[in-house]
Amino acid sequence: MPSAPRAGRSAGVHFLATPAIAAQLVQSCAVGVDDLVLEIGAGQGALTGHLIATGARILAVERDDHFVRRLTTRFGDRPNLRIVHADAREIPLPRRRFLVVANIPYALSTAFLRRLLSPHTALNRAALLVEWGFAKRICAAVPRHVEQAWWAARFEMTLVSRIGAHHFSPPPRVGSAHLLIRRRPFPRTAERALWTVLSAAYQHPGAPAHALFDRRALRRADIRAADPNSTVPPHRWARLALDLAPSRTWPALPRPLRG
Numbered sequence: 238m239p240s241a242p243r244a245g246r247s248a249g250v251h252f253l254a255t256p257a258i259a260a261q262l263v264q265s266c267a268v269g270v271d272d273l274v275l276e277i278g279a280g281q282g283a284l285t286g287h288l289i290a291t292g293a294r295i296l297a298v299e300r301d302d303h304f305v306r307r308l309t310t311r312f313g314d315r316p317n318l319r320i321v322h323a324d325a326r327e328i329p330l331p332r333r334r335f336l337v338v339a340n341i342p343y344a345l346s347t348a349f350l351r352r353l354l355s356p357h358t359a360l361n362r363a364a365l366l367v368e369w370g371f372a373k374r375i376c377a378a379v380p381r382h383v384e385q386a387w388w389a390a391r392f393e394m395t396l397v398s399r400i401g402a403h404h405f406s407p408p409p410r411v412g413s414a415h416l417l418i419r420r421r422p423f424p425r426t427a428e429r430a431l432w433t434v435l436s437a438a439y440q441h442p443g444a445p446a447h448a449l450f451d452r453r454a455l456r457r458a459d460i461r462a463a464d465p466n467s468t469v470p471p472h473r474w475a476r477l478a479l480d481l482a483p484s485r486t487w488p489a490l491p492r493p494l495r496g
């Protein structure tokens with residue numbers, strides 16, 4: 238059980254208190270010795286020890302100097318760990334393929350995912366503890382928001398399990414979830430086409446797909462022409478975008494999406 242953090246520092250922060258959940262999270266990400274793993278918000282090291290034990294190269298990012306000192310005392314001598322004292326929203330992300338394992342501050346989930354799933358990301362997999370409602374929204378068969386569809390078209394989102402509040406200290410008032418994110422085989426060269434397809438579909442949710450897109454291309458993407466755009470799952474839009482991508486030049490991605 239982690240020691241109680243001082244008031245102020247702990248606002249909205251819920252430390253993982255059950256080692257078995259930490260072990261499950263790391264295991265679900267299938268971390269191997271050759272991997273590079275980014276841990277966002279390492280806190281007092283509830284996940285860090287399990288990550289170190291995999292033999293992978295670990296970058297543990299923590300913003301709070303108190304926790305950085307604790308991490309250094311606990312794990313400073315481990316050769317496969319680098320403790321990075323920084324705001325994880327501002328550090329450059331690894332250029333080589335990397336994984337993320339983290340119990341991220343719930344208030345920052347969208348900001349972190351926006352960065353991690355940006356167009357040029359080298360993220361391959363992530364195992365995260367997030368707020369339950371957030372996990373449900375981004376794992377929906379058809380996400381409500383276009384940005385969530387953009388994530389789900391390029392990354393498979395799996396809600397692994399619900400995590401009870403008693404596994405955290407202090408216990409959060411909202412439910413929590415173990416979320417697994419895995420990159421889909423979608424080429425960067427088709428990302429502009431994907432964004433154009435998704436934004437058109439999400440701007441006209443009630444329109445039948447054939448009102449916006451060619452019927453033959455829809456058939457090839459396994460999308461029924463008469464189905465309203467609001468019922469089409471993101472991976473089907475991704476198939477359509479892949480099919481259409483070579484046919485023309487696509488507009489640049491909007492700035493906020495670029496991470």
Ligand SMILES: C[S@@+](CC[C@H](N)C(=O)[O-])C[C@H]1O[C@@H](n2cnc3c(N)ncnc32)[C@H](O)[C@@H]1O
Nearest residue numbers: 251252253278279280283299300301324325340
């Ligand atoms: C929910 S706690 C998780 C701590 C630990 N990983 C655990 O599971 O017990 C989130 C941690 O993220 C840190 N944190 C919050 N915002 C951050 C940011 N922008 N960059 C880096 N760390 C941050 C907090 O100081 C805290 O230690």
